[in-house]
Amino acid sequence: MRFRDHLLAAAVTGLALYPRAPQRAALMALGGVALDIDHFLLYALRSGDWRPSGALRYDRRRHRPPRRGDTRPRYGSLRSVAHQPLATLPLAWLAALCWPALRPFVAGITMHLALDLHLPDHDWRVRRRAQERCERCGVAGLPLTVHYIVHPHRGGNRWSAGNRALWCSLCAREAYESRAERYA
Ligand SMILES: [Zn+2]
Ligand SMILES: [Zn+2]
Known part of the structure; x- marks a missing residue:
């Protein structure tokens, strides 16, 4: 915040x-x-x-x-x-x-x-659906976090489980980058 x-x-x-x-x-x-x-x-x-x-x-x-071409670093x-x-x-x-x-x-x-x-991380609806596997690549045993598929700032639904997905950090970054490209 x-x-x-x-x-x-x-x-x-x-x-x-x-x-x-x-x-x-x-x-x-x-x-x-x-x-x-x-x-x-x-x-x-x-x-x-x-x-x-x-x-x-x-x-x-x-x-x-991030916008395309924005190479300024991010620090987690x-x-x-x-x-x-x-x-x-x-x-x-x-x-x-x-x-x-x-x-x-x-x-x-x-x-x-x-x-x-980060409240979405505690969304049991998503956790139960995904059964502790990444919903993008299927990997299990890695730390997984809940992400918005379409971010609420972009008009996605903030509360529906349908707009949330459990992803590993690799998939989250890939999704993030492809979205950044789409919006660039
Ligand atoms: Zn703080
Ligand atoms: Zn994954």
Whole structure:
């Protein structure tokens, strides 16, 4: 999810949860974007570009499908162990238990991780249909993820299982590239 959307979602939720405590609302907004430091550091390390403005520009670009002839590099999901809910959340909530003042901040972090979840990956309709095989090449035993066949940004249905498919990473890239060609 984009930095801007994380900030917006956490700020709005903070104001709704703490309408009479602007400091706590602000703390929640801060927590909502704290994990973006993770994305920024990984971006900077991989690209060698340490300007926050460069990172924000990349954040905008990476959510659009690549155009033909666009050779600018892409850096994957940019998530370190801090983005693993099972690593971060127990620690964060333990801290919140000991220091109640931290609670809005931890709520913001929790929200960031929830928003980063790629929900289609947990679509049991697709998983059951595919039976843990890639629905394009039939391979089993590789990590498989759920992809949109026609992306909602291109008018595909966001919720129907018919517009989702379980693919291995190789097939996902091939499909992605052939689509990029078609739309170029
Ligand atoms: Zn994130
Ligand atoms: Zn495959």
